[in-house]
Amino acid sequence: MEEWVGKVWHKWVTHSVNYDYPQARVNLDEMRKTLGIVLRALSGDASLQIRQSVDVASDAPRSLMQRIAGTGLKTSAAWRDADSLNLPDSIAIFPQRELNREMYLWLTVLGSEEGSSVAAYGIRASSQSHHQRLLSAWRSLHPEATELPLNLIPPPNNPPSTIPVSLASPPPEAFPDSKPTATSSKRQRAERTDMPDGKSGLLMFRLESLFSWTEYTPVDRTTDNDDNDDAARAAEDMDVITVARDRKASSQKIKLDLDLPNAEYDDIPQGEGIPLPEWDYRKQRLLSNHCRLQVMLPRGAEALALPTHLQASAHKLRRRFEALQPRREWRNHQQDGAELDTDSYILHLTERQRGKVDMPMVYRDCREHGRDLSCLLLADFSMSTDSWVSNTSRVVDVVRDALILFAESLSATRDRFALYGFSSLNRQNVRFYQLKKFTERYDAQVRGRIMATQPGYYTRMGAAIRHATQLLEAEPSQQKLLLLLTDGKPNDLDIYEGRYGLEDTRMALQEARRKGLKPFCVTIDDKAEDYLPRLFGKNGWVLLKKAKKLPQKLPQLYALLTGR
Amino acid sequence: MALIMPHYQEQGQEVTLFEHAFRRQLPVLLKGPTGCGKTRFVEHMAAKLGRPLYTVACHDDLSAADLVGRHLIGDGETYWNDGPLTRAVREGAICYLDEVVEARKDTTVILHPLSDNRRILPIERTGETLHALPEFMLVVSYNPGYQNLLKGMKPSTRQRFVALRFDYPKPELEARIVAQETCVDDKLATQLVALANALRVLKEHDLEESASTRLLVYTATLIQDGFEPLAACRAALVEPLTDDSETVEALMEVVKTFFA
Ligand SMILES: Nc1ncnc2c1ncn2[C@@H]1O[C@H](COP(=O)(O)OP(=O)(O)OP(=O)(O)O)[C@@H](O)[C@H]1O
Ligand SMILES: [Mg+2]
Numbered sequence: 001m002e003e004w005v006g007k008v009w010h011k012w013v014t015h016s017v018n019y020d021y022p023q024a025r026v027n028l029d030e031m032r033k034t035l036g037i038v039l040r041a042l043s044g045d046a047s048l049q050i051r052q053s054v055d056v057a058s059d060a061p062r063s064l065m066q067r068i069a070g071t072g073l074k075t076s077a078a079w080r081d082a083d084s085l086n087l088p089d090s091i092a093i094f095p096q097r098e099l100n101r102e103m104y105l106w107l108t109v110l111g112s113e114e115g116s117s118v119a120a121y122g123i124r125a126s127s128q129s130h131h132q133r134l135l136s137a138w139r140s141l142h143p144e145a146t147e148l149p150l151n152l153i154p155p156p157n158n159p160p161s162t163i164p165v166s167l168a169s170p171p172p173e174a175f176p177d178s179k180p181t182a183t184s185s186k187r188q189r190a191e192r193t194d195m196p197d198g199k200s201g202l203l204m205f206r207l208e209s210l211f212s213w214t215e216y217t218p219v220d221r222t223t224d225n226d227d228n229d230d231a232a233r234a235a236e237d238m239d240v241i242t243v244a245r246d247r248k249a250s251s252q253k254i255k256l257d258l259d260l261p262n263a264e265y266d267d268i269p270q271g272e273g274i275p276l277p278e279w280d281y282r283k284q285r286l287l288s289n290h291c292r293l294q295v296m297l298p299r300g301a302e303a304l305a306l307p308t309h310l311q312a313s314a315h316k317l318r319r320r321f322e323a324l325q326p327r328r329e330w331r332n333h334q335q336d337g338a339e340l341d342t343d344s345y346i347l348h349l350t351e352r353q354r355g356k357v358d359m360p361m362v363y364r365d366c367r368e369h370g371r372d373l374s375c376l377l378l379a380d381f382s383m384s385t386d387s388w389v390s391n392t393s394r395v396v397d398v399v400r401d402a403l404i405l406f407a408e409s410l411s412a413t414r415d416r417f418a419l420y421g422f423s424s425l426n427r428q429n430v431r432f433y434q435l436k437k438f439t440e441r442y443d444a445q446v447r448g449r450i451m452a453t454q455p456g457y458y459t460r461m462g463a464a465i466r467h468a469t470q471l472l473e474a475e476p477s478q479q480k481l482l483l484l485l486t487d488g489k490p491n492d493l494d495i496y497e498g499r500y501g502l503e504d505t506r507m508a509l510q511e512a513r514r515k516g517l518k519p520f521c522v523t524i525d526d527k528a529e530d531y532l533p534r535l536f537g538k539n540g541w542v543l544l545k546k547a548k549k550l551p552q553k554l555p556q557l558y559a560l561l562t563g564r
Numbered sequence: 565m566a567l568i569m570p571h572y573q574e575q576g577q578e579v580t581l582f583e584h585a586f587r588r589q590l591p592v593l594l595k596g597p598t599g600c601g602k603t604r605f606v607e608h609m610a611a612k613l614g615r616p617l618y619t620v621a622c623h624d625d626l627s628a629a630d631l632v633g634r635h636l637i638g639d640g641e642t643y644w645n646d647g648p649l650t651r652a653v654r655e656g657a658i659c660y661l662d663e664v665v666e667a668r669k670d671t672t673v674i675l676h677p678l679s680d681n682r683r684i685l686p687i688e689r690t691g692e693t694l695h696a697l698p699e700f701m702l703v704v705s706y707n708p709g710y711q712n713l714l715k716g717m718k719p720s721t722r723q724r725f726v727a728l729r730f731d732y733p734k735p736e737l738e739a740r741i742v743a744q745e746t747c748v749d750d751k752l753a754t755q756l757v758a759l760a761n762a763l764r765v766l767k768e769h770d771l772e773e774s775a776s777t778r779l780l781v782y783t784a785t786l787i788q789d790g791f792e793p794l795a796a797c798r799a800a801l802v803e804p805l806t807d808d809s810e811t812v813e814a815l816m817e818v819v820k821t822f823f824a
Contacts, residue, residue, distance in 0.1 A: 037770050037814035041762040042821060046769050109821055129824055346635045347689065350642045539708055545769050560772070 025092035026100040028052055035108045039085050042112035047526065047545055050108075053077045053086035078107050081155040085111035093149055099137050103150060106130055110152050260425060267296040267453075270434060276463045278427065281503035291463040293430040301452035303444035306408070310401060310551070314408040317555050321412035330364050337365030372478040373562060374416040374438065377406060378468045380486035381421040381433065382459040389547040395487050395524070396455040401551040402485065403435065403450045409555035411442040415562070416477060419446070420468060421453050424460035424492050431457065432467055438475060461490035462504035465519070469512045481561065482512060482519045485554075487547075489531055506535050520561060522554065572601070572608035573741045575733050582609045585726050586701055591679040593722065594705040596730030599776025601741075602705045605730070606660045615699055616657040618648040622667035628674050631661075632687055644690055649674070653685045656699030664704040665717055672721050678702055679724040732777055735761060741777060746784040756780050759797070759822045763805070763815065770814075773805055793823045 028035075028050070036050045078087050087107055091100045109127050131148075138148055260266060278290040306314055332341045341364040348360050379402075385395040403419055410417045418440075421433035433453050436446045465484070472480045490501035509519050521532055521541035532541045542557065544550055572579075585592050586609075594602045603619070610617035620631065633647035652659035661667070661675075677684050683696040704725065706717060733741060735757050743753040760775040767774045779801050786796035794816075802815045 033810055034814035034817055037766060037811065038817045038821070040770065041765055041815075041818040044762065044765050046765050046767075105817060127821065130821075343629070343634060346637055346642050349637075350635045350644075350689075353641065 021092045021095045021100075024095050024097045024100055025090050026097055026104060027090045028087055028104070029089075031101065031104050035085075035087070035104060038105065038108050039112050042109060047083060048112075049084045049546075051084045051086050052089045053079065077153055078111070078150060079153050079155045080111040087111075088150070091150070094137060094141070099134065102130070102134055103148075106134055106148075107150065107152065260429060265299070267299045267431070267433065270295040270297060274467060276430070276466045278462055279504040279507035281500065281507075286507075291427040291430055291460065293432050293463050293467050295432045295434050298433055298435075298449050298452040298454070301445070301448040304447040304451055305444060306404070306447065307401075307451075310404055310408075313405055313552060317405060317409040318412040321409045321555070321559070330366055332364045333361045334363045334365045335359065335361055337363030339364050371413075371415055371562070373481065374418075374472060374475040374477040374479070375410070375481040375483060375558070375562075376418045376420065376438075376468050376472050377403065377483045377485065378464060379403060379419070379421045380423070380459055380461075380484075380488075381431075381453055381455050382423045382488075383456050384459075384488050386455040389524075393548070394455075395547060398524075398547050398550050399485060400450050400453070402554045404447060405551045406554050406558065407436065407442045407446065407450075409558070416475065418471065419450070420464075420471075422460075422464035423455070423457040424463065424496075425457040426493050427460065427463070427496070429457075430460050430463040430467075432464060438471070458492040458496070459486070459488065459490050459501075460492045460496055461486075461501065462508040465505065465508040465512060469508070469515060469517060472512075472517050473515055479562075480517045482517050483558070484519065484521045485550075486521065486523050486525070488523075488525045502531055502535065509535055522550070522557060524550065569611040570604060570607045571744060572604055573733065573737055573744070575601075575730070575737060578605065578728055578730075579609070579612075581726070581728065583613070586613055586699075589683065589698060589701070591702040591704070591725045593725035593727040594703065594730060595708050595727060596705070597707055597709075597732070597774060597776065599778030600730045600732050601777060602730055603660075603662065606658065606703055610658045613658070615701070616652075616655060617660060618652045618657055619660045619662060620648050621662045622664050622671075624666055624668065626667045626671065628668075628670045629689075631671060632674060632685070632689075635689065649678075650685060650687065650694065653678070653694050653696045653700050656697030658701045658703060661702075661704040663706055665706045672718070675702070675704075675721065676724065679721075732760075732764070732774065738777060738780070742780050742784050745781045746788050748784045748788045752787065753784065755822055756784055759819060760801070762818055762822075763801070766815075770811065771805055775801055775805060779804055794819060797823065 032050050036048075039048050039050060040046050078085075080086070085108060087104065091103050093103065094100050106127075109130065113127075135148055139145055273292040273294045275289040276291045276293050277286045277288045279285075280287050331337075333344045334341070341362055344364075345360075345362040348358070348362050351358060379399050381396065381399070385399055388394050389398055407417070407419060416438050417436070418438040419435040421435060422431060424430040433449070435449045435453065436442055440446065461484075465482070468482055472482060490505045491497040492501065496504070512519050519536060519540060521536045522544065523532060523541060524544050524547040526543065526545060528541065528543050532543075535541075544553055582592060582605075584590075594605070596602055606619070607617060620626070629647065631647045631649040633645050633650050635642045636645045646654065649659050651657065664671075674685065677686065678696065679702050683700070685694040685696065686692075687694065732738060735754075738760070739750065739753040739757045742748065742756055743750055746753075748756075757780065760780050763771070764774045783796050783800040786800055787793050797819045798812075798816060802812055802819065805815070806812060
């Protein structure tokens with residue numbers, strides 16, 4: 001069996017596949033969810049994803065494209081790599097839909113066996129018969145065939161990890177070529193998303209993660225294809241690019257110093273800047289007035305209707321949350337009320353037997369029981385949220401949708417909530433976007449602000465958390481939930497990267513907890529396990545592996561967290 | 565008092581630890597996901613130690629009076645009726661409060677003086693203060709996880725207990741449990757456990773919950789009783805995990821790779 005799977009794995013399919021039966025075509029999109037679940041369950045690896053092989057192919061270096069095109073496999077290649085199973089966008093090789101579906105499932109079972117431990121039991125036996133079934137169906141159509149026309153091929157050169165990163169190319173003498181590093185998943189994300197349109201290539205990947213985190217350097221700066229042009233154009237778009245290099249350090253650092261826009265184009269400041277302290281772990285001391293936070297309204301916000309693509313979800317969520325309206329609650333032991341409270345009445349009788357004569361508190365009354373809860377949602381709008389999560393949306397689009405659906409859901413309840421966003425550019429410019437105050441209603445205006453908030457700059461989390469804490473502290477509720485939505489670590493241009501930023505954020509969260517707040521973090525950074533447990537505690541955060549799911553998941557999470 | 569000892573498959577040193585705690589009058593906190601054997605463990609230990617067991621499933625309406633007791637109306641008069649906690653304190657029994665974080669806040673006030681070295685239960689309504697018998701033991705459980713973020717246990721409560729963490733048993737142990745509980749053969753038990761572990765990978769990403777040992781036992785019971793395996797898995801393992809029909813069908817595809 002082992003051997004047989006091995007053969008299948010290594011077999012290149014060289015003849016092109018004809019899409020014979022369009023009426024029975026099954027598209028990957030219809031099956032993506034199912035296949036993803038099967039893949040993750042059988043492989044034992046919860047982080048694996050189903051991807052469309054053609055997407056990857058077109059992202060890949062030219063040589064790969066040619067190889068795939070040359071073998072006629074452009075849309076029918078299927079292979080497994082470290083973090084995904086890549087499948088054709090549709091299958092129509094059988095005249096019955098059911099068999100085409102089976103074909104997808106079969107490829108997924110095969111793909112899950114690669115390096116799996118969980119699969120060891122049971123699957124092998126059943127996959128044999130699964131394969132037999134498909135093969136005999138295929139043979140009845142093509143009697144001369146000896147194998148199925150679709151099989152896994154070896155990963156074509158690991159496309160994602162060898163895509164050159166397009167960067168502003170530095171003067172060659174200052175930067176000798178560095179070898180590509182073992183890629184972190186974050187890097188991969190950056191790399192996959194770097195060139196969808198030539199113009200703004202530079203801004204589209206996770207600058208922050210590449211530049212300001214020493215652990216991700218050295219950066220692969222291979223410059224082939226036509227990156228040079230893109231990079232040059234992108235460089236023109238920048239006001240200043242400072243390239244710093246520390247010869248002594250083992251890794252090189254590059255930082256971009258982005259100027260803030262002119263005041264007349266920038267977001268609109270609200271009130272004076274707010275001075276905030278920051279924790280310096282090296283001195284073990286809180287530096288007072290170290291940061292300045294500016295509350296701002298996003299420029300150009302106009303009242304907006306609920307975006308059409310969210311209407312169905314919003315409707316569903318509202319219905320669900322309305323059903324969870326505060327319960328009417330019976331209060332016992334009242335002086336006056338609608339019904340007799342038997343328990344209190346008996347107590348009253350007992351006391352009387354003992355000769356105590358009290359005011360009879362023997363009624364129960366029904367009152368609306370508001371939940372004594374305020375929630376502040378704080379969303380990271382730093383530049384990294386400008387990177388792409390799919391062909392059509394960036395992180396920031398997902399975050400905006402999430403904010404809107406969150407607000408839709410919560411406004412169907414009576415829980416008090418506020419929405420803010422933040423980013424930063426050095427300690428003097430912590431930008432705090434006021435999207436919805438606790439006292440404001442959620443309406444078209446709020447939606448406008450959410451949609452008008454632009455991603456940019458860095459992530460000085462500590463300051464933003466401290467101000468959010470102040471706002472929550474002023475709330476009258478008993479329970480205060482601080483929900484942080486982010487896609488990465490704290491960082492900023494200055495010392496705030498690495499340990500310093502993490503320690504300050506940790507301190508800000510400790511202060512919040514001391515003030516009775518419950519902080520909770522929702523992240524889409526798949527490296528979060530490395531640092532979030534230390535900041536939020538083991539049960540104080542969740543990772544959403546599929547960023548696109550965030551808008552749907554966030555209200556659900558809120559319901560779970562608050563015990564609805 | 566339990567006459568037969570419910571079977572419990574030990575996973576680590578929990579039995580010995582519990583015995584020590586009982587002897588030295590230390591309260592015990594059990595943490596762990598649903599259906600992993602917490603209740604079974606307590607039942608087993610109560611029988612083993614020969615103590616009666618009072619189990620209370622806590623919920624958000626459970627008040628102090630439900631634990632301590634209340635006055636009832638009798639023959640023209642009212643009389644006092646002990647709650648389960650009071651009874652356990654008087655009789656020297658084990659009192660097990662399941663999902664203790666669900667209970668109303670006023671209940672923790674009662675638990676504090678009982679769970680430190682005072683071991684007393686003041687009954688406000690009768691003016692009595694009970695001193696627990698040496699055999700009295702308080703056991704509470706809760707399911708840590710972010711669902712309980714807001715409810716959580718206060719450190720001052722949690723730090724009164726010796727804590728034991730439970731989780732779904734290792735595959736060989738879990739298979740043995742399933743086989744013993746239901747009399748299915750080892751092969752089927754192993755297969756079911758492998759399937760459950762495949763489904764557990766999906767926790768938090770595709771599913772909110774993990775398939776519990778309890779569900780495995782249910783599934784095995786149905787199969788043992790002659791119900792068709794695929795349908796048994798659907799009814800006892802898959803449908804209880806999610807309401808989303810697309811996810812159900814996807815999980816069934818996983819099931820089919822185990823039970824073709
Ligand atoms: N270690 C074990 N030994 C024997 N049976 C076990 C064991 N673990 C689990 N079981 C089986 O699983 C079933 C469920 O376990 P139990 O009721 O103790 O779960 P629990 O942890 O108390 O769950 P909950 O938190 O939902 O109350 C038991 O009835 C028993 O059949
Ligand atoms: Mg139980």
